[in-house]
Amino acid sequence: MNKIDLNDENSVYFDVLKEIGNIGCGNATTALAHMLNRKVDMLVPRVRLLDFKDVGSILGGEEQIMAGIYLMVEGDITGSIMFLLEKDSARNLIATLMGTEHSEGELNELEQSALKEIGNIITASYLNSLSTLTNLSIYPSVPALSIDMAAAILSVPAIEFGLIGDKILLIENEFSEGLKGYFILVPDLESYDKIFSAIGM
Amino acid sequence: MSEIIKVGMADLKICKAPDGLTTLGLGSCVGIAVRDPVLKIGGLAHCMLPDSTRIKSNTNLYKFVDTGIDELVRLLVREGASKTRMVAKIAGGAQMFAFQNKSDMVRVGEQNVQASIKRLEELGIPVLARDTGFNYGRTVIFYPATGDYVIRAVGKDEKVI
Numbered sequence: 001m002n003k004i005d006l007n008d009e010n011s012v013y014f015d016v017l018k019e020i021g022n023i024g025c026g027n028a029t030t031a032l033a034h035m036l037n038r039k040v041d042m043l044v045p046r047v048r049l050l051d052f053k054d055v056g057s058i059l060g061g062e063e064q065i066m067a068g069i070y071l072m073v074e075g076d077i078t079g080s081i082m083f084l085l086e087k088d089s090a091r092n093l094i095a096t097l098m099g100t101e102h103s104e105g106e107l108n109e110l111e112q113s114a115l116k117e118i119g120n121i122i123t124a125s126y127l128n129s130l131s132t133l134t135n136l137s138i139y140p141s142v143p144a145l146s147i148d149m150a151a152a153i154l155s156v157p158a159i160e161f162g163l164i165g166d167k168i169l170l171i172e173n174e175f176s177e178g179l180k181g182y183f184i185l186v187p188d189l190e191s192y193d194k195i196f197s198a199i200g201m
Numbered sequence: 202m203s204e205i206i207k208v209g210m211a212d213l214k215i216c217k218a219p220d221g222l223t224t225l226g227l228g229s230c231v232g233i234a235v236r237d238p239v240l241k242i243g244g245l246a247h248c249m250l251p252d253s254t255r256i257k258s259n260t261n262l263y264k265f266v267d268t269g270i271d272e273l274v275r276l277l278v279r280e281g282a283s284k285t286r287m288v289a290k291i292a293g294g295a296q297m298f299a300f301q302n303k304s305d306m307v308r309v310g311e312q313n314v315q316a317s318i319k320r321l322e323e324l325g326i327p328v329l330a331r332d333t334g335f336n337y338g339r340t341v342i343f344y345p346a347t348g349d350y351v352i353r354a355v356g357k358d359e360k361v362i
Binding site: 051052053054055056061062063065068070072106141144145146147148149150151152153154155156158159162163166 | 209210211212225226227228229230249250256260261264295297298299300309336337338339340355356
């Protein structure tokens with residue numbers, strides 16, 4: 001019997017996942033600040049458990065164009081992690097990082113590559129905090145990037161959640177200066193148990 | 202006044218002409234549109250996973266292609282539609298992210314499409330057209346009045362299948 005029931009928002013395990021999200025986001029924010037070489041603030045992350053049918057409507061609508069950076073997770077726990085941000089936020093980040101002007105139109109190859117690297121560093125720091133907390137080895141894969149409608153990008157982690165339940169767990173993290181990003185960590189079912197066992201639950 | 206009814210993820214709706222059905226930002230999920238051209242009633246199922254029999258947590262019938270199509274047909278028949286007249290169109294099933302290792306999860310879009318074709322074939326419902334695969338999301342609108350299945354994607358011209 002698996003400990004986690006993702007449909008029960010009041011369970012103590014859900015609180016633990018929230019806390020993991022908080023710590024992960026804190027680390028990711030620090031990483032972002034280092035990368036941009038400036039102060040980056042973050043608001044307290046909001047953890048949301050959503051029905052599939054409501055998934056698309058959260059990030060400014062199903063058809064809002066977003067950039068999603070997606071990595072597979074391997075090691076003691078398996079699954080995936082996604083970092084999502086609005087296309088404009090993505091452009092601002094790229095411009096700041098590369099010291100270029102805010103560009104228009106489609107992202108070129110260099111900009112896409114920079115965005116993947118940003119996602120890589122942010123998700124890695126997120127996973128690092130989870131790894132430190134649980135003492136489990138967690139290795140992310142190379143990142144893959146998609147710039148498309150929010151609902152279409154979110155269908156990928158939603159399908160993975162669909163394997164174990166009818167809801168999706170999302171961590172909304174707003175950074176300073178209008179930069180808004182979202183984390184979605186999708187451990188597979190066995191990995192949830194490993195995480196909880198590792199922290200003594 | 203005709204109305205456009207929204208279908209969410211792991212969701213299913215049916216309607217009569219002149220109303221239409223839409224789902225926004227279909228990614229690896231598949232949007233299965235079925236209609237009875239005589240009564241001009243139809244339905245749209247937005248399914249996430251190919252096979253309910255391979256998953257333990259399978260109480261949500263709309264989540265899976267096999268049970269989703271069965272439910273769609275059942276609801277249409279309940280409204281008076283004839284199964285022998287039904288025709289289908291399929292959209293979605295994209296692979297949103299390109300990964301080196303082609304694990305099952307990465308190929309779920311393609312599996313959703315194959316499972317849809319298989320289930321519809323088993324039920325004797327012909328698939329008239331499809332717009333599936335590739336690496337981009339789609340917004341779809343289905344009109345049971347005409348059978349038009351309108352497909353929009355970012356940076357691409359609108360098309361009707």
